Amino acid sequence: MKVTIELFGASRDFSNQDSIEIDIENNSTIKDVRDKMLGYLHSNFKGNENFIKIVNSSVFCSKDNIISDNYKITNHEKIAIIPPIGGG
Amino acid sequence: MLHTRVVDIKDKKLSIIDAEKFISSSDFGASIFFSGTVRNQNNDKSVTGITYDSHDALVIKSFKEIYNEADQKLKIKDKAVFIEHAKGFLNLGEISIIIAVACKHRDEAYVLSRYIIEEIKKRSPIWKKEHYQNNETDWLKGNPIQYEKN
Numbered sequence: 001m002k003v004t005i006e007l008f009g010a011s012r013d014f015s016n017q018d019s020i021e022i023d024i025e026n027n028s029t030i031k032d033v034r035d036k037m038l039g040y041l042h043s044n045f046k047g048n049e050n051f052i053k054i055v056n057s058s059v060f061c062s063k064d065n066i067i068s069d070n071y072k073i074t075n076h077e078k079i080a081i082i083p084p085i086g087g088g
Numbered sequence: 089m090l091h092t093r094v095v096d097i098k099d100k101k102l103s104i105i106d107a108e109k110f111i112s113s114s115d116f117g118a119s120i121f122f123s124g125t126v127r128n129q130n131n132d133k134s135v136t137g138i139t140y141d142s143h144d145a146l147v148i149k150s151f152k153e154i155y156n157e158a159d160q161k162l163k164i165k166d167k168a169v170f171i172e173h174a175k176g177f178l179n180l181g182e183i184s185i186i187i188a189v190a191c192k193h194r195d196e197a198y199v200l201s202r203y204i205i206e207e208i209k210k211r212s213p214i215w216k217k218e219h220y221q222n223n224e225t226d227w228l229k230g231n232p233i234q235y236e237k238n
Binding site for chain 2: 008009010012013057058059061063064066080082083084085086087088
């Protein structure tokens with residue numbers, strides 16, 4: 001199944017688009033999505049260490065809720081990656 | 089009484105006048121206006137502007153939570169609060185955030201204003217990309233949102 005990951009902050013450098021779409025197994029969790037994203041970075045950015053740090057230090061959200069690594073993704077669900085923050 | 093908004097800088101600039109109109113009331117004897125602006129230096133680099141990015145839904149949710157917490161944690165019941173944050177590219181000196189608070193007394197107003205900006209820094213999903221004189225850019229590192237992963 002597919003999941004769309006909206007990109008924010010430093011993760012916008014992962015793509016020229018506002019989001020990336022990745023294929024995941026049925027019943028995948030956010031932990032699986034995080035692993036898939038690391039694979040995507042290895043394939044597309046030769047394992048850029050800064051990008052890997054961003055993924056490992058980010059949380060994810062669905063609509064306006066932060067979700068845990070055990071959260072199960074549904075097909076075609078849109079989630080967002082929330083890298084470390086610093087507004088104001 | 090609360091006003092919150094993430095303002096796309098393409099639509100309008102943040103305005104202290106808007107904030108003053110919202111919090112103005114004879115119920116309150118103390119008002120504090122805080123604005124954050126884009127400065128020209130950071131980490132020994134010459135900054136020419138900042139692009140702000142925002143997850144709008146989460147940002148507005150965090151503003152409301154911070155406001156509601158003020159009731160419980162700070163025991164400040166009677167208040168007017170105006171919070172706007174900009175997103176998009178801002179030039180030097182332009183306003184990125186306005187927090188205006190009005191309370192009955194000055195002690196409450198100072199405490200509330202400081203509480204809101206510090207909590208926004210910790211909890212609201214907003215990011216800064218600095219632009220430098222050599223045309224390079226850099227996303228500022230920031231702090232991870234504290235959340236139990238499992």
